[in-house]
Amino acid sequence: MKYYSQELANHRWGIYEEHKLLATIGCYKTCQRILTLLKASNTKKKFSITEDLRPLKQTKKSQPSKTSRKKAMV
Numbered sequence: 001m002k003y004y005s006q007e008l009a010n011h012r013w014g015i016y017e018e019h020k021l022l023a024t025i026g027c028y029k030t031c032q033r034i035l036t037l038l039k040a041s042n043t044k045k046k047f048s049i050t051e052d053l054r055p056l057k058q059t060k061k062s063q064p065s066k067t068s069r070k071k072a073m074v
Contacts, residue, residue, distance in 0.1 A: 003038045005031050 001017050008014050012024045013031035015038070025031040 001042060003035055003042075005035050
């Protein structure tokens with residue numbers, strides 16, 4: 001199957017299979033990542049599950065305070 005993306009009139013990105021629109025995505029990077037995974041699913045190249053689920057932007061999460069940890073344990 002042939003997958004490709006194309007920018008739509010509403011400034012979103014469409015993911016197509018052959019000539020059928022499968023989805024619209026608002027973010028170009030997300031669209032390209034999905035497209036890469038779709039293409040890889042049809043080939044021998046496989047991605048590890050952690051690579052598939054890795055967020056596009058990794059932000060540093062703040063640690064919960066000691067008080068909130070104690071409340072969560074109770």
